[in-house]
Amino acid sequence: MAAVTVVITSCNQGPLIREAVESALTQTVRPERIIIVDDGSDDQASVNVLSAILDDCRHGVPDTGGVAVDLIGQVKAGPSAARNRGVAAAETPFVVVLDGDDRLMPTFIEGTLPLLTADDSMVASSGWLRTFGVLDSVVQPTGGDAGAFVSHNCCPATCMICRSAWERCGGYDESMRSGFEDWDFFLSMLESGLAGGAGEDDADGTGDIGDAGDAKEDAAHIGIVSEPLIEYRTAPASSNVTSMTKRLDLMRYLINKHHDLYTAHVVDAVLGAEAISMERLSMWETLMRGDKFASQEFMRHPTYGDGGMAAAVRLQS
Template sequence: MCKVSVIMPCFNDGEYIKESIDSVLNQTYEEVELIIINDGSTDELTNNILNNLSHPKIKVFKTSNIGPSAARNFGISKSTGSYILPVDADDLIHSLYIEECVKQLKQNDNVGIVYCYAELFGEQTGRWDLPEYSFEKMLLDNIIFVTSMFRKKDWEIIGGFNENLVHGMEDYDFWLSILELERKVVQLKEVYFYYRIKKISRTTKFSDDPRIVKETYKTLYLNHSEFYQRYSNEYAMVLRDALIEQIYINKKLTDLGPILNKVKRMGKVKRFIKKILIR
């Protein structure tokens, strides 16, 4: 049986990490090790939990706040599994997830990434509205979350997660590197991953700054420029489709503008009348 190494970086996530650990230990697939990287946590609760963890399947290492990418790379370097599954310390996985991922990797040696459908919980709930996987969509944007299984040997070939993408998107960069190896992607048609939404996270900070977003995507393109040139026709087509969709959306919003303004004014009138009636 092939061993799976679950890699869990943790920075001040003591409030959630016990749930995350339980979701890993409760897997139907037995040959699992959990490697937790305490990445310079300053929270007393987090450090107490990690300092007192004792389980035959768990190893805890400490680093000096090197960031998620470097922490994942460090954890993978300490792993003994053939397959790798990153799981953040505030997220959860279904008990069948590892077993189902392993099946796909064993069936086809050219499968490089296995992931699934996902649900949101925390500040938002419901299905994570990600599109169905396609190679063309991956050329345009990341549609695969980091909690996806891949082969350790591919990580070694690539050289690990890019540690210079300090604002995020290192998972997208890594997936593009796996696609450059001509590996296939399998998307399981079940919800096996649960992504916690917080009020403030690295993702929300990234999305709020268009300058950082532009710079990051530029870096991603330059990191994989030969790959994008190889598939320039596919990339051009998907960019064209995205542009047309955006033009259509903008036109709809422009057409709705007067209606929305009218509704807004009506709302103000209703509040004014309500105030008078209350008096």
């Protein structure tokens, strides 16, 4: 079984970070190492929790089963910088990225790792989310290739990545501190990680994005296990909700940054956005007719990456 490191990012998350660490330690396929990256916590209670976690692990409470648990501190620089710092410190070919207020379900590594080891064109993998807190639901992202990701994000921020793909695309964009940094990262990996090393073999090192449509079957893609593998905490003031107020500005940034990718997949982007619009319009029409089934189903299984989950959290709140 290939070696895996779990990188957990944290900033002033108090006891929640302990739950995240314990979820990584209780995996059915254990990681080789857990790296906690503290992004400048200035709440003393949170700092004390981090110290206690390290102390407990050194004394075998909980039983780490030989899993190394390390802490890296940095001046507050945002989630992208924290993730990059952790992945850079990992020495394994596969890395799980986990936010400190969320939890992995026990079979996360067991379910996602085979997708990457069995398919060289797979740059990342994840699973469905079981939300808790404000919203109780199962969210079902779909994954896919670049054509799927240009209209909306199709993968949770908590995912397993190929470290080589992270290196090839340059990692997370550390200038993005208002949200969507995970979507941007997935676009970057899909853009630079074409199967067969296209991103590495080209003379200019950028890959031939213009041929992405012709080689769609061979293009890099992201896989999703069709079962809940992540426990995702929802709260009214979470970044998933607050980033919605800046959605159009953030999307403009993504389109400009990944201009060649969007140019190559303009039809996918337009039709993907239209499909989302048609689905929402249909739900609104059924609700106006007095049929609440579609809206109730939406609350049980809100859509991911297109504002659906944030809308469900706002409605439930």
